[in-house]
Amino acid sequence: MDLNLTPEDLAFRDEFRAWLQANVPKDRAEWREKPLEESFPYLRAWQRKLHEGGWAAVSWPKEYGGRGATLMQQAMFWEEMARLEAPPMANALGLGLIGPTIIAYGTGAQKKRFIPKILSAEEIWCQGFSEPNAGSDLAALQTEARLEDGHYIVNGQKVWTSYGWVGDWCELVVRTDPTAPKHKGLTVLLVDMKSPGVAVRPLRQMTGESEFNEIFLRDVHVPAENVLGKVNDGWNVAVSTLMHERGAYGARLILIFKRNINRLIELSRVTEHNGRPASQDPVLRQKLAQCYAEVEIMRLNQLRAFSRITAAGAPGPEGSIQKLFWSELNQRLQQLAQELLGPYGQLAGGDARAIDKGIWSYGYLRSRGNTIEAGTSEVQRNIIGHFVLGLPRSY
Amino acid sequence: MQFGLNENQEFLRDSARKFFAGECPIAEVRRLMETDTAFDAKLWAKLAEQGYTGIIFPEELGGVGLGIVELILLMEEAGRALLPGPFFSSVVMAGALVDALATKDQKKKHLAPICRGERRSTVAFLEAEGSWDLADVRLTAIDDRLQGEKLFVPDAAVADWILVVARNGVFLVDSKAPGIRVEPMHGMDLTRKLYSLQFDNTPAEKLGETTALSRPRAIATAALAAEMVGGMHRTLDITVEYAKTRKQFGKPIGIFQAVQHQCADMYLETESARSAVYYAAWALEHHAPDAAAAVSIAKLYASDASRTVSNRGIQVHGGMGFTWENDLHLYYRRAKASETMFGDATFHRERLARLTIDVEALSAQRA
Numbered sequence A: 001m002d003l004n005l006t007p008e009d010l011a012f013r014d015e016f017r018a019w020l021q022a023n024v025p026k027d028r029a030e031w032r033e034k035p036l037e038e039s040f041p042y043l044r045a046w047q048r049k050l051h052e053g054g055w056a057a058v059s060w061p062k063e064y065g066g067r068g069a070t071l072m073q074q075a076m077f078w079e080e081m082a083r084l085e086a087p088p089m090a091n092a093l094g095l096g097l098i099g100p101t102i103i104a105y106g107t108g109a110q111k112k113r114f115i116p117k118i119l120s121a122e123e124i125w126c127q128g129f130s131e132p133n134a135g136s137d138l139a140a141l142q143t144e145a146r147l148e149d150g151h152y153i154v155n156g157q158k159v160w161t162s163y164g165w166v167g168d169w170c171e172l173v174v175r176t177d178p179t180a181p182k183h184k185g186l187t188v189l190l191v192d193m194k195s196p197g198v199a200v201r202p203l204r205q206m207t208g209e210s211e212f213n214e215i216f217l218r219d220v221h222v223p224a225e226n227v228l229g230k231v232n233d234g235w236n237v238a239v240s241t242l243m244h245e246r247g248a249y250g251a252r253l254i255l256i257f258k259r260n261i262n263r264l265i266e267l268s269r270v271t272e273h274n275g276r277p278a279s280q281d282p283v284l285r286q287k288l289a290q291c292y293a294e295v296e297i298m299r300l301n302q303l304r305a306f307s308r309i310t311a312a313g314a315p316g317p318e319g320s321i322q323k324l325f326w327s328e329l330n331q332r333l334q335q336l337a338q339e340l341l342g343p344y345g346q347l348a349g350g351d352a353r354a355i356d357k358g359i360w361s362y363g364y365l366r367s368r369g370n371t372i373e374a375g376t377s378e379v380q381r382n383i384i385g386h387f388v389l390g391l392p393r394s395y
Numbered sequence B: 001m002q003f004g005l006n007e008n009q010e011f012l013r014d015s016a017r018k019f020f021a022g023e024c025p026i027a028e029v030r031r032l033m034e035t036d037t038a039f040d041a042k043l044w045a046k047l048a049e050q051g052y053t054g055i056i057f058p059e060e061l062g063g064v065g066l067g068i069v070e071l072i073l074l075m076e077e078a079g080r081a082l083l084p085g086p087f088f089s090s091v092v093m094a095g096a097l098v099d100a101l102a103t104k105d106q107k108k109k110h111l112a113p114i115c116r117g118e119r120r121s122t123v124a125f126l127e128a129e130g131s132w133d134l135a136d137v138r139l140t141a142i143d144d145r146l147q148g149e150k151l152f153v154p155d156a157a158v159a160d161w162i163l164v165v166a167r168n169g170v171f172l173v174d175s176k177a178p179g180i181r182v183e184p185m186h187g188m189d190l191t192r193k194l195y196s197l198q199f200d201n202t203p204a205e206k207l208g209e210t211t212a213l214s215r216p217r218a219i220a221t222a223a224l225a226a227e228m229v230g231g232m233h234r235t236l237d238i239t240v241e242y243a244k245t246r247k248q249f250g251k252p253i254g255i256f257q258a259v260q261h262q263c264a265d266m267y268l269e270t271e272s273a274r275s276a277v278y279y280a281a282w283a284l285e286h287h288a289p290d291a292a293a294a295v296s297i298a299k300l301y302a303s304d305a306s307r308t309v310s311n312r313g314i315q316v317h318g319g320m321g322f323t324w325e326n327d328l329h330l331y332y333r334r335a336k337a338s339e340t341m342f343g344d345a346t347f348h349r350e351r352l353a354r355l356t357i358d359v360e361a362l363s364a365q366r367a
Helices: A007-023 A036-052 A071-083 A092-105 A108-119 A234-270 A282-312 A318-346 A355-367 A377-388 B007-023 B026-033 B041-049 B068-081 B087-101 B104-110 B210-245 B257-285 B291-322 B328-340 B345-356 B359-366
Strands: A125-128 A144-148 A151-162 A169-175 A186-192 A198-203 A212-223 B121-124 B145-154 B161-166 B169-174 B180-185 B194-203 B205-208
Touching: A007 A071, A071 A234, A071 A282, A092 A108, A092 A125, A092 A169, A092 A186, A092 A234, A125 A151, A144 A169, A151 A169, A151 A186, A151 A198, A169 A212, A169 A234, A186 A212, A186 A234, A234 A282, A234 A318, A234 A355, A282 A318, A282 B257, A282 B291, A282 B345, A318 A355, A318 A377, A318 B257, A377 B257, B007 B041, B007 B068, B026 B328, B068 B087, B068 B210, B068 B257, B087 B104, B087 B121, B087 B145, B087 B161, B087 B205, B087 B210, B121 B145, B145 B161, B161 B194, B161 B210, B169 B194, B169 B210, B210 B257, B210 B291, B210 B328, B257 B291, B291 B328, B291 B345
Parallel strands: A125 A169, B121 B161
Antiparallel strands: A144 A151, A151 A212, A169 A186, A198 A212, B145 B194, B161 B169, B169 B205, B180 B194
């Protein structure tokens, strides 16, 4: 056990910190104020800048434009980004999930065709996985693809597609063999979203925004060379993408959670409860301390998972622990914020009396989705039960 | 950065697990818990032979000179085995205390024999109020004599020396000194016996000031949390094994999600407690500025988690879990006793609040 940073880690952090300080946009507070549609070109330009500095995909191998960064260095990258409140990159799914899957499963031609434009944000990627009748039971998906004259003809519907409205390309999971068992008849296609027959509709969520889309596919022609991995081996390709989703995503959340609990502690000093600052209320002190402890444990769990993944060489089911932990913790944290702020907690951004421009009202609503998106808490517990503890499969 | 164990640490953990499995199987735990003191001289001699009684103490005193992380790994295995008797009280509580505040001569006299396994000691802290806050200690030594009462003292009947925390210092009392009365208190944990101590003009030797208590106390708290993690992991293992083999409705009960999810939560809580404990050990070893907070985080999380894990374990076992014959209640009892020892979750949340919420604390940290 050695929790000191290595000289390589320190050098990595110092180099990025210096670069970021010099290059992070000065007007970065403003993009958040605008709807995502308006700020998207700004996020694209920001990613391009990171890419020019060689910082867009630090986790990727050097030969594909990354830096071959260790997991610890990846965590430091996100910490530095969060510390300076740098905007996110436009092509989050391309960089975080789909690029790594193409690197792992793609042909030489596919890598050459897609990877550079993922890095430069020239082509934005979205993920076509869930369907109206295939959520937790992803392998039950029904969107079908038939091979005809060198093209797959795709018909079906996808839902909960992030970045669908701006996506140039989609990692689409389809059924290519309806006679095979459900996990065995799937294939992943790389689909041009500008193809005839693709229709995208916004999906309004309970926060009032539309982060996600529905995608309708009617006789969409996809060239056979756009199969990622092997035909009918799509389940393994898709799972590889999901592993990245469950593993890496938690790392960047830690700093956000730290910032939120520290902000709540600050607010507790200036918020009156029963005639004294909330920070002196014995019950709220207990809850703040518990939340502080859990955010710290989330960080420590992450560090231990990094060491295990590094030793094992690939992300495994420990991502499920992280997902379960952070999603439920965020709901507790947001509830604590509401309790602390009392009637003010509900005020949304537009209200002059809203605390912190309404982030706590939004955060409370948004956190409700945390235990559902990227695999429900129930599915994560199934994964731990079966893959970690070796209990028999329940379904 | 490497938050896993190195080869030596893995070796220590594995050999400790093997040692406890061989020398202190659960049948032996059950035999000892039925005795008055839960102490066995032969087992103690073997612990000393392994070097465990001197694990973190300097080699010139007959110790092994290992670090806090190694101590934590050993405690985890001791907790897994539900090791009965005075190992924690004598080596960790008392040993670390003497090591922290005694003079060189006092250490030679009172720590070296503990390292060698020849003598045992314990620490008397709690009084009638039952508070783990040092400010609540009332007992005061006058002219190196003690008059009054200490409660919930672990393993006092098999201790040669008792370290008494008083308002005006930490005092060493010979357990055979005049005016001392040791009586059993009947606690829930049958494997770690508790005693009340009455002092009537009992002679005591001052070891040092109470200001030096914080580090040995932090070490003992982290070590106890590690022991709790070991117990949690054993409870999880027993429960998962049972869920795989016990059949109802024609199927192993582990196939039902209601059962699986209990086990998944046990796993999550056990691993999270372990992360917190390992970090606390590392922070103490390296005198990190957040060591005190890390110890409180470890103890508050382990206190709640060991209770819920042992609850879930028994629940999954159904009626079998409620029997005397099943071993889970032994872990359940230990979990409850350890939950309050050195402060429960509420106590440590308040300590953490003082370190993180109170403005004075923050500005002091920055200064």
